[in-house]
Amino acid sequence: MYWLVKQDKRKYVWGLIVVTIIAVLGVYVSQKASKNAIQNYRQHQIDAREQEAEMQQDSLKN
Numbered sequence: 364m365y366w367l368v369k370q371d372k373r374k375y376v377w378g379l380i381v382v383t384i385i386a387v388l389g390v391y392v393s394q395k396a397s398k399n400a401i402q403n404y405r406q407h408q409i410d411a412r413e414q415e416a417e418m419q420q421d422s423l424k425n
């Protein structure tokens with residue numbers, strides 16, 4: 364009987380370890396994706412401003 368309880372505790376510990384690793388990886392991936400999304404948004408703003416400035420210069424020339 365003790366052997367069965369001891370085995371279940373090992374499974375429980377391994378389960379906790381696996382869930383913890385998955386959670387940590389999930390948080391890491393989420394933060395990485397958020398940083399990439401912020402960088403893409405900022406770059407999009409810069410590109411839009413440059414494009415707008417070019418359009419204004421083109422309209423002034425014509």
